Amino acid sequence: MQTLAELVWLVPLFPLLGFVALLTTGRRLGEPLAGWLATAAMAASFVASVVVFVGLIGLDESERIVEVGLFDWVVAGDFNVGFGLLADPLSVTMILFITGIATLIHLYSIAYMHGDPNFSKFFVYLNLFAFSMLMLVLGDNLLLTFLGWEGVGACSYFLISFWFTEEANASAGKKAFVTNRVGDFGFMLATFLAFFTFGSIEYGDMFSGEIAAGTATAIALLVFVGACGKSAQFPLYLWLPDAMAGPTPVSALIHAATMVTSGVYLLARINPILAAAHDWAPSLIAWVGLFTALFAATIAVAQDDIKKVLAYSTVSQLGFMIVAVGSGVYVAALFHMVTHAFFKALLFLGSGSVIHGMNNDQNMKRYGGLAKFMPVTAMTFIVGWLAIAGIPPFSGFWSKDEIVVATWANDDIFANKVLFVLLLVAALLTAFYMTRLVVLTFFGKPRWRDEVTGEAWVSSDEPLEPRHPHESPWMMTLPLVVLAGLAAVAGFINLPFSKDLKFFEHWLEPSLLGNEFHGSTSGGTKWILAIVATLCALVGIVAAVVTYLGRRGSDTVTAPEPPAIVADGWGYDRAVSAFMGGPGRAGFALLSKFDGSVVDGAVNKIGAAVRWDGQFLRRLQNGLVRSYAVFIALGAIALMIWFGVQA
Amino acid sequence: MELTSTWYLVLAAILFAIGAVGLLVRRNPLVMFMCVELMLNAVNLTFVAFGAELNDLGGEISVFFVLVVAAAEVVVGLAIIVAIMRRRTGVNADDISVLRG
Structure with a gap:
């Protein structure tokens, strides 16, 4: 060895x-x-x-x-x-x-x-x-990756519908599975095309082989379709919010930290192909990522279910990573993937701890003031919140800043300055909805009734739920503490101040085969960009605190309601369902009919024709040995004649 | 008159023709069997004749193979005929046609 x-x-x-x-x-x-x-x-x-x-x-x-x-x-x-x-x-x-x-x-x-x-x-x-x-x-090689790709998809399906006795959970699993099939199709086509082009699907052969820009573009975009499915990008993100039907550890492990990042991983893996593609392909990838980041962030602002907020947040953060991949900064994408894995797993596990303490109630409207009752959960959650919001020196700040700087610097990307501004807006929204979540959950007056004493802190028209929040056992809090530690310091693996401090970038270099984009942004500009990004985060946080905590004085549970259409995910999910249920279903029925009458029909007709022939040919098989002997003799004579003619 | 291999070949051809015609016209399976043997041995005769003519041992060796195969075939065939004889009286090849399609 x-x-x-x-x-x-x-x-x-x-x-x-x-x-x-x-x-x-x-x-x-x-x-x-x-x-x-x-x-x-x-x-x-x-x-x-x-x-x-x-x-x-x-x-x-x-x-x-x-x-x-x-x-x-x-x-x-x-x-x-x-x-x-x-x-x-x-x-x-x-x-x-x-x-x-x-x-x-x-x-x-x-x-x-x-x-x-x-x-x-x-x-x-x-x-x-x-x-x-x-x-x-x-x-x-691509096939082995695909084996894992399908394996995680199947496990995701099993675990989303783990409590399958409830209809909603079972259909959420199915939705995840079916939506992912669309992406898997892209992956498969990319594999076929790669084999057709290189004669091999091993990464080593693929990256050393010659490839035309057009083919590279096709492979890259097909892989991107796969990534859109697995990494929940627009238009295939639909399954991820529903996937929250699974147990919370599943949401943390599969639907936040690991599986959903595999699309980003795969795009980073095929970086030589992306580099060989036409210029518009990375631009497209970056813009799809940006749109997803922004779109999901707006939806997250309006969710009441604590896990739904985190789910849309995950979609949004994955959008950030895709932007990074599109901008050619794979290091930043992977950096953000790692820090996101830490803080989002932490946030999900924290939310699980909260849900555990609140009798499986997931509605933040019925939370409030939990910091006092669950100190460890609250403290660790706050670390995760600061990390995702992008407050230095927590990890999220460093990785997000890398992406922001790259969008500013990479002029090859279509309208990169616009993308940069919109990305900052998405970052601002991130800070806003996460602050909203933290405030509604851990601060303010409790919007529930103490189970034991019956004490209530607010008055409400609706009856308050009786609750007895308590800190979770050590097996739940220990992972929270460890992850909080990592979420706080993970940013230090890649500090932007000097080349020597970029440990992570230096470490990844051999895998990126020189395809990493290095911007020529000056140190001063970087400082300004970092300050702008931090200001955006602060604005988001302050705005959310003012909106949701500013009413500390009032005794009601009300908070400003965002428009219903936002809470509904801009009606996109509904529109897709309506289309699939209406014209889509008619189309599928038509296809099914085509399959039944033409495809199956052709096979059945061939079978029938052979049977019909058989009716005649079976007469030759009359069971008489001597008639067979006659045929053999005739055959032998015919052969001899044929040989004679040949000679 | 010298005995050339032509004679042997002519004899073989006659034997073969007798066998072939017998196979086609007779109905008794036992006789049909004998006809098959006749045809096989006619072929054996040509093998030996050519073997001697061309001074090639291959001809004689082939005969041994044919003999072995013929013996094996006779064992199976006679067993079948015996089995049929047990089930019915008299044997007529044209009556045994249960395998017709």
């Missing part, structure tokens, strides 16, 4: 073993042993990731792309796909935060899923998810 990095196969192995063990013995292990086993598998995987990281660090920079072929997987003629893992800075970054956060969330789930009749099944899915996700990022 040359390097510790070759142990990379251990990383997905542990969750796989955990999955198999739990699948076979999970029910017998029961609660909480099944959960601990799953957590131990993830922790082992995390340790393996750290070992791989150490191994990779020990290598020379130019050698930091380690391919570990395990076995031949699909071999058919010229088509040969190996089952190989790729350990390079990009994938190792991914596995480090995936396994780290997954371990914490597994631990959290032990407490969160306490008492659930399907306790062990939950961890079966969770470990399978972790395995699939690791295969997605570690695969050294």
